[in-house]
């Protein structure tokens with residue numbers, strides 16, 4: 001009886017571990033990071049505050065990068081370039097993926 005109980009609680013811990021990994025990217029946490037680090041240039045609603053910056057709220061904008069994969073966007077935000085600062089050392093990879101999931105959720 002006691003042996004069976006130990007086995008069951010062990011399985012519960014493993015199941016929780018997998019569930020935690022499955023929903024790693026969190027658009028709500030991403031929104032907080034976006035407000036702090038991206039909104040000054042990209043606008044709180046994704047509308048560009050700076051000339052030449054892309055429009056995240058317009059899904060068909062070929063310049064906002066959203067047609068590309070999360071991995072490509074992760075690297076783009078890490079490296080920065082052409083007016084967009086590098087966020088390496090500012091945001092970790094999980095925080096950047098949170099922001100990317102928030103970008104994908106923006107609309108107006």
Ligand code: HEC
Pocket residue numbers: 033034037038039040041042050051052053054062063064065073076077081082083084085087099100
């Ligand atoms: C100092 C202003 C500034 C800040 C802060 C900034 N960006 Fe940018 N970003 C730009 C500009 C300007 C461009 C347009 C670059 C270009 O034409 O390739 C850009 C482009 C982008 C692109 C499109 C890249 C592509 O290759 O199409 C993405 C995605 C992006 N920024 C994400 C972010 C995220 C996420 C943050 C916050 C973590 C952020 N940016 C913060 C100015 C900024």
